Amino acid sequence: MMDALHFLTAASLLCVAAAPPPLLLVFVNELMTWPDAQSFCRQNFLDLVTVSSMEDMMLLTDMVDLDAMVYNSSDFKHRAWIGLSEDLNSWRWSISDPNFYRDGEAAFRNWNVGEPNNYLGAESCGVMTHFGGFADVECVRLMKPICCDVQGHDASFVFIDQPMSWPAAQSFCRQHHTDLASVRSSSESEQMKGLVQSAGEKAAWIGLYRNTWLWADGSNVTFSHWRPPGPNGSVESCAASALSDGGVWENLLCSRLLPFFCCDVPGSKQVVKVKLVKSSSLDLGDPAVLADLLQQFEQKLKKDSRVEGDVKLRWIDQSDGRIFHQDE
Structure with missing residues (x-):
């Protein structure tokens, strides 16, 4: 991605925490x-x-x-929220280059x-x-993919007559073509529908996917403590710890009322209002774009000799749930 500081526009709040x-x-x-x-x-x-570890889990219990x-409710006694949730609406395309999209x-x-x-809380990859x-x-299903070759804003589509999982399809398309196919319009949707029908398939992989379980700070799950067989259900997308049962995790409706665990750092925090200037079609509602921006800001702050210690950034949702607002 280009240096986002040069082409974004909007105003937002950024939380900066510098502490060990x-x-x-x-x-x-x-x-x-x-x-x-x-x-x-x-x-x-x-x-x-x-x-992040069983030691952390034991500290909580x-x-x-x-x-x-x-x-x-006695059915949910001794449960407490932790910062793990599944974003059911975080669908995005494998091709993240903003210049590819108008x-x-x-x-x-x-x-x-x-x-x-x-279905059954296990579907996070998209098909045509x-x-x-x-x-x-489910991303592990074996299906044939549609790859794309990109030249500027133009794309051509190639049906691959080889079953594979979605991650394997993404790797294959990136190795032999540009990427798994993005569908940007009704006309492109019709093109790919024709490819699937011509191949006699019921469905084919495209480059659509979403985040599964992530921590509230945006980090990936590297330690798991789910009650077997793991999270289930299509709408129970927030995680609680069953403290009377070794702290095992359960996925529940996010609307349930439970006590909860917060965390803090023994350092300083600052809230910074960021105003940016836009000359691009970058989607400021795309979680991948926002994560990339945070990474760029962190890199700049770490190079600043006036900032001491580690730096942790996160966006702050405003009262209407949005991060950015367009200036009039």
Whole structure:
């Protein structure tokens, strides 16, 4: 991506925390939904807690008096929110270059009726069906992909007559072509529908995918403590720890009311308002774009001799849930 500081426009709030580890852990014995718990943690501390090891998990279970924990349903007694959730709406294309998309093209979606449905909580990769619409399926399924070759804004599509998983399809397309195919318009959707029908397939991989489980600070899950067989259900997309059962994780409806764990750092925090100038079709609502911006800001701050210690950045949602607002 080009240096985003030169071509973005909008105003937003950026939280900067410069401090060494370890994190401070805080148990909040009040009933809140997962989104409200996250807002509380971000306003008063750093964020909902990230659990990186079994040692972290034991620290959490040891710091809570189970008999004193509040609850509003005996079925969910001794549960507390942690900072793990699944963004069911984070669909994006494998091709992330903003110059490949004109206004609105990166957000084009043509879901079949009833899709995406995240069946059994395990569907996070997209296919083009022979009906001409998108569907979400498990990324491990073996299906034939549609790759694309890109020249500037133009793209041509190639059907690959070889079944593979979505990650393998992405690797194959990037090695032999440009990438898995993006679908930017109804006309491109019709082209790929024709490829699927001509091949006699019910569906084929395209470059559509979404984030699965991530920590509230945006980091990937490197340690797992799910109750077997793991997260399930299509809409239970927030994680709680069952403290009376070794702290095992369960996925629950984010609207449930539970106590929760926050974390903080023993350092300084600053809120910085960022105003940027736009001359690009960059999608400021795309989580991948926002993550890339944070990385660029972090790199610049780390090179600044006036900033001491480690630097951790995150965007702050404003009252309407948005990060950026266009200046009039």
